[in-house]
Amino acid sequence: MLFFTISVPRLVRGAVGIALLAAPAAQAHEFWFTPLKNPQPLGSTVALRLEVGEFFEGDAAGFSIPKAAALRHTTTSTERDLRPNLSPDAPEAEVLLELTEPGTHLLSFDSTPLRIALSADRFHAYLHDEGLDFIKAQREKAGTADQPGRERYWRNTKTLIQAGLASAKSASSDMTYATPTSQRLEIKPLNNPLIMKPGSDLRIRIVFDGKPLAGALVKAWHKLKRASTDRSEGQLLTFRTRTTANGEAVLQLPYAGGWMVSVVHMVPTLGEPEVDWDSYWGNLSFSLPEAPRPPRRP
Numbered sequence: 299m300l301f302f303t304i305s306v307p308r309l310v311r312g313a314v315g316i317a318l319l320a321a322p323a324a325q326a327h328e329f330w331f332t333p334l335k336n337p338q339p340l341g342s343t344v345a346l347r348l349e350v351g352e353f354f355e356g357d358a359a360g361f362s363i364p365k366a367a368a369l370r371h372t373t374t375s376t377e378r379d380l381r382p383n384l385s386p387d388a389p390e391a392e393v394l395l396e397l398t399e400p401g402t403h404l405l406s407f408d409s410t411p412l413r414i415a416l417s418a419d420r421f422h423a424y425l426h427d428e429g430l431d432f433i434k435a436q437r438e439k440a441g442t443a444d445q446p447g448r449e450r451y452w453r454n455t456k457t458l459i460q461a462g463l464a465s466a467k468s469a470s471s472d473m474t475y476a477t478p479t480s481q482r483l484e485i486k487p488l489n490n491p492l493i494m495k496p497g498s499d500l501r502i503r504i505v506f507d508g509k510p511l512a513g514a515l516v517k518a519w520h521k522l523k524r525a526s527t528d529r530s531e532g533q534l535l536t537f538r539t540r541t542t543a544n545g546e547a548v549l550q551l552p553y554a555g556g557w558m559v560s561v562v563h564m565v566p567t568l569g570e571p572e573v574d575w576d577s578y579w580g581n582l583s584f585s586l587p588e589a590p591r592p593p594r595r596p
Contacts, residue, residue, distance in 0.1 A: 327352050328519075329359060329579055331405060331457030333556035336492055336585040340400050340462035345392045348407065348455070353534050354519045354558065360389025365410055367452075371395065372404040372477050397461035402474035402492060408481055409453035413573060421447025428562040429515025429540070433575065436566075442574075450567060451577040454481035458584040460492040482507060483563050483578035485516075488546070491557070491584045500549045503541075504580070506563050510545025518549045519558045551586060558583040 332347040349356030361369070362385045369380040376399075384393070397403060416424065422434050422443075437443040458475055475490045488501035500518075504511040518537040541547045551557060564577040 328354070328356070328558070328560055328581065329409075329453045329455060330356070330558045330560070330581045331407070331455055331583045333457060333558065333583040333585045334459050336587045337460040337463055338397055340397060342461075343394050343396050344459065346395055346405060346457075347392050354521055358391035360391055361385065361393050362387065362389040365389055366407060367410050368406065368408040370404075370406045370479065372406070372474055372479075373399045374401050374472055374474055375399065377477075397459065400462040401460070401464070401472045402490070403459040403461055404474050404477055404479070405457050405459070406479040406481060407453070407455045409455075411450045411452050411576075413448075413450050415449070416447045418444050418446060421449075425564075430562065430564050433564050448572065448574045449564075449577055450570070450573045450575070451579065452482065453579045453581070454479075454483045455579075455581045455583075456481075456485065457582070458487075458492055460587075464493055481580070483511075483561065483580040485559055485561060485580045485582040487582065491551070491586060494551065494586055496554045496586055496589060497550065497552050500551055500559075502547055502549070502559065502582075504545045504547070504561050506578070510541075510543075511561075511563060512541055512543045512545055514541045514545070514561050514563060515539075516541060516547045516549070517560045518551065519560070520551070520553055520555065522553065523555075554586045554588045556583070556585045 327350050329348065329350045332349055334344055338344055348359040348361065350359040351357055363381060364387070366381050366384055369384065371378045371380050380393070425431060425434050434443065456479060464472070472490070475487050475492065478484070478486070484505050486503045486505060488503060491500050494500065502516070504514050504516065516539050520535045522532045522535055535553070537549055539547050539549065549559065559582045561580045562577060563580075564575050567573045567576050
């Protein structure tokens, strides 16, 4: 069942203010690649940006080798490791990527782990928000529900970019959007969102350790424009649904523009006395293309 709510290969680095990924306040926040307008001109250079925040509004999270376990760029012909090009120390807000190949470009980012401890009440509230009440039930069964939640967490993030206009033939043969990324928690599109029309269904599969993840809470996020003459962002539209036994979910996306899909999964920590739980935050961002305008009558 679907629920929705409305609430009010060359890299160049550029530095601006960076949000601290280790800050406790960021733990329950989303983490995403800023979705880029679709399509981007072939041969253009785009700025890749990671954000951390709430309600699809965030601050730059930054790129650096210490914070990145992996950063990969995949096209129909190549897969490149971009991590060696990142800053070796302080995070930098953006990296620039040249779109020299037509078609779909897939960027995937895996963070290095961070730790946090939350009071029992805050931990249980966050578990409920992310559809992880089964973890609270496990704590209650173990008699540890009154203890702080000691957690280690990772980000598994992807974005899709279209370079150049996609013809029907090229779009049907370009399966880059479905390329496995080897992320531990992965949102896998089953159809290409970069060629979807507003109002179409996006089908996804959530996998954890390469296996379908059943019963996971999936959220889709989109910012509505305030008016046709106002390009500023307005209300936030969110959809929530659960994955089926085979890890699949269907999301109807009614508007063109930037979207992100998110999911969180948690498992008990093994072999680490200072941490009780490992969580994985999956995210996929993209932009639905605007519907073509009808030709003007003479």
